[in-house]
Amino acid sequence: MVSKNWIKRKELSPSEIDDFSKKHNFDKFLSELLLERDLTDDAKIEDFLHADIGALQDPFGLHDMDKALEIIDQAVESNSKIAIYGDYDADGVTSTSIMKLTLKKLGIDPIFYIPDRFKDGYGPNLSVYKFLAEQNIDLLITVDNGVSGKDEIKYLKDQGIKVIVTDHHDLPKELPEADAIVHPTIPDSEYVCPYLSGAGVAFKIADALLGDDALEFIDLAAIGTVADSVPLLGENRVIVTEGLKRMSENNHVGLSELIKKCKLKPNNMSEEDIGFKIAPRINALGRLANASSAVELLTTGDTGFAKEIVDETEDINKERQGIVADVYDAAQAQVEAQKDNGVLVLSGIDWHQGILGIVASRVVEQTHKPTLVLQMVAGSGIYKGSGRSPEGFNLFEALDSYRDLFVAFGGHAQACGFSVAEDKLSELTEKLQQEPDKQDFDYQGSIKEIFDLDLNVSDLDFDLIKSISNLAPFGMGNPKPVIKLKNVNLTQIQSIGKDGTHLKTKVTSNNNQVDAIGFGMYQKGKEISTNICDVYGELGINEWAGRKNLQLMLDDFEVSSEAKKMTQLQSIYLDYRDKRIAPSILDKFDSVVFFNETYLEAVKRHDSSAKLVMYDQSCDGENILIYDRPHNIDLFKEFIKQNKTLHTALYFHTDLNSRYLTPDMSKMKVLLKYLYAHQNIAENDMQTVADYLKIQKSDVDFYLKVFFELDFVKIVNGFVEKANASKQRELIESPTYLKRLKRNDVEKILIESDFGSLLSWMSDYDCHS
Structure with missing residues (x-):
């Protein structure tokens, strides 16, 4: 991998987050x-978090929308013959379906044409346009394509056929002379949401024609929007959010049957359900068969017919998955053979043309290298292929440098399609190896991820x-x-x-x-x-x-480097904190280390053969056991900084029954107030005070010692009296209070933490790495 x-993504301070x-x-x-x-702006936050139907924009903000509606209205009034020309992917199929259903609501039953990936190719096709002209159409509406069809559209115009282009793809240098071009990024009239999908543009036309009734098609627009990987920002968020909500309304029996087949819940759909379940099945039809059946599925009102298409779609999708897996596996030998190449060119005689782009994408993910996957067209001497590239490498720019080697070529920075003669392939492969250096693209480097x-x-x-x-x-x-x-x-x-x-x-x-x-x-x-x-x-x-x-x-x-260090520490340090240690176990260590002389003297009585040493003696190169816990965490830090042991068992024994608790400020105030109010309390009466105030006697003794050290109280003839403190005092000025805090650190870090967290803390100080 x-x-x-x-x-x-962005480094933020805790205070920035807390203030926000x-x-x-x-x-x-x-x-x-x-x-x-x-x-950070209130209005932007509101729009982003609450992408509801009220945020849909005025469809007449799109270029030529008024012209398009006028042409469609005239066609409806004159009962003109209308054809819709779409595309074979999920965005093109949903665009076509939306346009077809919209016109049917207006009383027109249009014909539609979805190009065949293998016969017609992508985008406007002159031979298909001629075929449609022969059907005596009066108006052609393109969806999800058409903006690059200057010559093809001119042919239709010369035949007296009106053309409305609805598209969202990158604009060519010269626009076609259509009667209307509805597109979100036309210069000087850019739409408020310039990244609409083809289905999004088709939905906006439905919105302009039908008003609220167009919401019946917003679920189809959501599918096209997610499937085409356009930015889910602005109005696209509204389309997808609202579209997902309305999938439970069963507006399209074909979509409902497809949702059932995918075992999804229509009242709880997500964009991931579209991206990983719905869209791939629709796309499979265009990859292995003809995607026209997908339009029939999304526009039919016949449940039985819809079930037949869904079953067919499921079979084709499973076939597609198998073909992709087979071709991807078959390509691995070539991937290995070209492991030193910066650009991979993978080819097969019998690889299916419809899945070459998917395989190229998987190889890019696997290798982080620009990849071309080609299939020989039987008997033609021509390879047809698809290319994909990772971020940072402009595939279109690289291939465009050798345009003369291609029979046909087109695409953009991260994806392309092309045809190349068999006798030109080796020359192309060789020349492409220069391109990573030209673009300063390090295909062997790591990928930046967020x-x-x-x-x-x-x-x-x-x-x-x-x-x-x-x-x-x-x-x-x-x-x-x-x-x-x-x-x-x-x-x-x-x-x-x-x-x-x-x-x-x-x-x-x-x-x-x-x-x-x-x-x-x-x-x-x-x-x-x-x-x-x-x-x-x-x-x-x-x-x-x-x-x-x-x-x-x-x-x-x-x-990570810290994890590597922790792994090393795991091999050195042993967790004995919950073990019961018999005296004989001590003999297994070279030295037993103590932080308190009291425990050292007690262990001496067991006549252990191990050396018994204090923490300030060297234990380099030894197998040791740390017997007790320090009162100050800094002592332990210094010990692990100085002693590069072979192995260290951490026992941290104590005779205390309860852990040190952080002093309770409210109880301290209650006790001090009580002492000030009662000036005749004997020092020996503290158990009675503790019982009355419901404070542990050990805590009362601790608080009293702190009060004494801070001159809050004094002892006169065995009685506790208020002292006349001359200045404001802080609790940490009390040695007893400060010692308790340090003991709390010991308890929290060395005793209460799990072993992984303890080692993580120790890794900042340990001398082994």
């Missing part, structure tokens, strides 16, 4: 997440899930927060999945644990040198047999 360099939390009445986790995303929250396992609960979910829906531009868990243990590591490559484990720390899943991570988990790691992942809920449990979806885990 590629190494990752994890950095925090108090100002807005948010919990600290939500406050930190909002601050990291620079959401995490959001640095937490403990004990922080993970359903309240945290609720805080994080305030930022949903998640996607491009608003990624799901990644949590870092530092110096945790991976336990119960096991392989899962059909091929056993996935990791199931428990992440544990301080007697807290959370289940975790890491896709493709079992081998890495098996090979780590220690189970103490820094872990990165997204927190979610796993529901099984009616029970909900927290689950961490792992993005990465790594043995």
Whole structure:
């Protein structure tokens, strides 16, 4: 797996988070997440956290929307023949479906055409346009494409056919001469949400034509928006949020049947359900078959027909998954053979053209290298391929340098499609190896990754899930927060999945644990040198047999430098704190170390053969046992700084029955007030005072000694009296009080903490590393 360099999205001070939390009445986790995303303005926070239907924008803000509506109204009035030209991916399919359903509500039954990936290719196709013209259409409406079809659209215009382009893709240097171009980024008329998907643009047209009735299609717009990986910001958040809510309304029987097939709950859908369940099935139709059936599925009112298409879709999706797995596995030999190359060019004779992009994406994730995956078109001498690249490498720029080697080529920075003659492939492969250096792209370096929250396992609960979910829906531009868990243990590591490559484990720390899943991570988990790691992942809920449990979806885990140090300390230090030690056990050590002479003298009586030494004597190179606990934590720090032992057992014995408690200020005030009010209390009557005030006698004795040292009280002839203190005194001026605080540190750090936390604290001072 590629190494990752994890950095925090934004470093914030505790006071910044606390101030923001108090100002807005948010919990600290939500406050930190909002601050990291620079959401500090009240209005922006409100819009982001409450993306409701009221935030939908005026559709007439889109370029040429008024022209498009006028043309459509005229076509409806004259009962014109309208064709919709879409695309074969989930965004194109939902765009086509929205437009078809909108026109049907207006009384028009349009024809539609979804290009065949293998026969027609992507985008406007002149031969298809000629075919549509032969159908005597009066108006063509493109959805999710068309802005690059200058020549093709000119052909239709020359035939007297009107054209409305609705698209969201990057604009070419020269726009087509369509009757209307509805697009969110036309210069000088950029829409308030410039990153609408194709389905989002189609929905805005429905909104302009139908008003509130268009909300019936917002669930389809949500699918296209999530599937096309446009930023989930601004109006896109409204479309997805509202679309998910309305999936339970059963407005589209085909979608309802698809949701059932995916075993999802329509009244509790998430953007992840779309991204990982719904969209891949719709996309599978366009990859292996013709995506027209997906439009039929989303627009039919016949439940029986919908079930047939859903069953077909499920079969095709399973076939797609199998083909992807087979081609990916087959490509691994070439990946290994090209391990020294900066750009991978992988080819096969019988690889399926429809899944080349998926395989390229997986190889990029695996290797962090730009990757081209090609398939030989039988009998043509031509390879068709798809390319993908990681962030930091502009694939379009790299391939554009060798445009003369391609039969056809197009794309953008991170993805492309192309055709290349067989006899040009080796030359192209060789030339591409120069491109990483030209772009100063280090394909062997680590990937920069971002995490959001640095937490403990004990922080993970359903309240945290609720805080994080305030930022949903998640996607491009608003990624799901990644949590870092530092110096945790991976336990119960096991392989899962059909091929056993996935990791199931428990992440544990301080007697807290959370289940975790890491896709493709079992081998890495098996090979780590220690189970103490820094872990990165997204927190979610796993529901099984009616029970909900927290689950961490792992993005990465790594043995940090501190974890390596802790692993070393684990091999040196032994936890004897809860053991009962017989005198004979002491003989197994070279030396037994004491911090208190009282315990040393007591152990001498057992006639041990081990050396009995005080903490200020050297124990370098020895196997030792630390018998008792110091009264001052600094003494222990100094000992582990100076003594490079072979092994050290930590016993920390004491005869005290109860741990040291932090002094209770309220009880101290009650006692002092009582003493000032009663000037005839004998020093020997403190048990009676303790019983009356319901304060432990040992605490009363402690408080009284502190009062005496601070000149709050004095003892005169055996009676406690108020002293005439000449100045304001602080509690830490009392040696007794200060000593108690130091003992509290000892108790908290050396005794009460679990062994992992103790070693983590010791790692800052220990001399072994």
